Amino acid sequence: MxxxxxxxxxxxxxxxxxxxxxxxxxxxxxxxxxxxxxxxxxxxxxxxxxxxxxxxxxxxxxxxxxxxxxxxxxxxxxxxxxxxxxxxxxxxxxxxxxxxxxxxxxxxxxxxxxxxxxxxxxxxxxxxxxxxxxxxxxxxxxxxxxxxxxxxxxxxxxxxxxxxxxxxxxxxxxxxxxxxxxxxxxxxxxxxxxxxxxxxxxxxxxxxxxxxxxxxxxxAAQPARIRFRLPAGVPAARLPLRLRAAEDTVGAGRVELGRVEIRTYDLQDALTELLGWADAEGVRLDGLDARSASLEExxxxxxxxxxxxxxxxxxxxxxxxxxx
The missing domain is CATH 3.40.50.300 (P-loop containing nucleotide triphosphate hydrolases)
Structure with a gap:
């Protein structure tokens, strides 16, 4: 059986x-x-x-x-x-x-x-x-x-x-x-x-x-998230366009007092692009945290x-x- x-x-x-x-x-x-x-x-x-x-x-x-x-x-x-x-x-x-x-x-x-x-x-x-x-x-x-x-x-x-x-x-x-x-x-x-x-x-x-x-x-039906804090004087608008587009597509990106949260269904690619951008721009991403969605979410x-x-x-x- x-x-x-x-x-x-x-x-x-x-x-x-x-x-x-x-x-x-x-x-x-x-x-x-x-x-x-x-x-x-x-x-x-x-x-x-x-x-x-x-x-x-x-x-x-x-x-x-x-x-x-x-x-x-x-x-x-x-x-x-x-x-x-x-x-x-x-x-x-x-x-x-x-x-x-x-x-x-x-x-x-x-x-x-x-x-x-x-x-x-x-x-x-x-x-x-x-x-x-x-x-x-x-x-x-x-x-x-x-x-x-x-x-x-x-x-x-x-x-x-x-x-x-x-x-x-x-x-x-x-x-x-x-x-x-x-x-x-x-x-x-x-x-x-x-x-x-x-x-x-x-x-x-x-x-x-x-x-x-x-x-x-x-x-997997829920988006992964990336959180970090941008330095003073670095607006979220400077983020790579595709990451900001991902914010708009998922509808869950937000900025609060320099704190940025991006949600994406392609965590590896989004994180790779984010870190590449930060390195090229000399921007430090304080409190960087990237993780897949949990069952609780x-x-x-x-x-x-x-x-x-x-x-x-x-x-x-x-x-x-x-x-x-």
Whole structure:
């Protein structure tokens, strides 16, 4: 099976007529980390709940491991792991007791010590869950999601509450799962996390996928930027004409008290021309900073405009017309 997740014209409408998911289509191949991003209310949680089989779609179809995750839950549930935003652990049970209780409901559960050591909680086995920190609770959530060695793992905000070291450790664990062939569907508000982990991602807005692809493909739709400060007496009008034309074309160049920002879709050529001009003119560009667009910039642009960004046709994720 090449694609372990397939959604086609997927809809989800709540009582009262609110459509949270408006006809999205996408696939996730086996062994891929796929991130689903979006602002609050974009529809990502409603989408993931359909994939997990927690609700039936209002329209369209969804298949996980070749089965309908809602009507064929018995065939799907033993092969997936789910990490929710909050686990809701019994407060008076210890960490070890919580894992043993969960093991009784899990097919082929891993040994307790192995499950806890994998998330760095082996030394906290005898601590009651109410005494765990927020980050430790997230680690326990992850341990339970991995208990059955799932083929498909759903992670909903997996590193919320973790410190920087804990977040990096979790990233390495997720990468290790991918290397073993596990398919991971990730939702996160940490854009750095998505950019670092995801093989591909989709950004939702208003219940629809507005852009998708690899992190590099998504950020490539946004212009790179060059920032610097010109010396007193050197106006921005002296810049090479092509760079000023690029400012006008992109519509994002600006000058503030000698501070210049140029945005361009050809960073290398623009920077080469700028530095050549500065050398020839004997102009020093203080505070020079050149960088490609980040996923955060792409995300914020989409959140602000809600417009569909260009998506390569061969990405395996597409936005199809809504059908009922």
């Amino acid at each position: 090449t694609n372990v997740i397939e959604a086609d014209a997927l809809h989800r409408t709540y009582t009262g007529g609110f459509e949270a998911v408006g006809g999205i289509s996408f696939t996730v191949p086996r062994g891929e980390i796929f991130a689903l991003l979006g602002t609050n209310g974009a529809g990502k949680t409603s989408t993931v709940e359909l994939l997990e089989g927690l609700a039936a779609p209002s329209g369209g179809t969804v298949r996980v491991l070749g089965h309908d995750p809602y009507t064929q839950r018995a065939a799907v549930r033993p092969r997936i792991g789910v990490m929710l935003q909050e686990g809701g652990f019994p407060a008076d049970l210890t960490v070890a007791e919580t894992v043993r209780m969960w093991s009784g409901c899990t097919t082929g559960a891993r040994p307790l010590a192995e499950a806890l050591d994998s998330v760095g909680l082996g030394h906290r086995a005898d601590v009651r869950t109410k005494q765990l920190s927020g980050g430790e609770r997230r680690r326990l959530d992850l341990a339970l999601a991995l208990l059955g060695d799932p083929e498909v793992l759903f992670l909903d905000e997996p590193t919320t509450g973790l410190d920087a070291e804990g977040r990096r450790d979790t990233w390495e664990l997720v990468r290790g799962l991918r290397a073993r062939g596990t398919t991971v569907v990730l939702t996160t508000h940490y854009l750095e996390e998505a950019e670092s982990l995801a093989d591909r991602l989709a950004i939702m807005h208003g219940g629809r996928i507005v852009t998708s692809g690899t992190p590099a493909e998504v950020t 792409a995300f914020l642009e989409i959140a602000a405009s809600g417009e569909t960004a260009p998506t390569p046709s061969a990405l395996g994720i597409s936005q199809k017309a809504s059908t009922r």
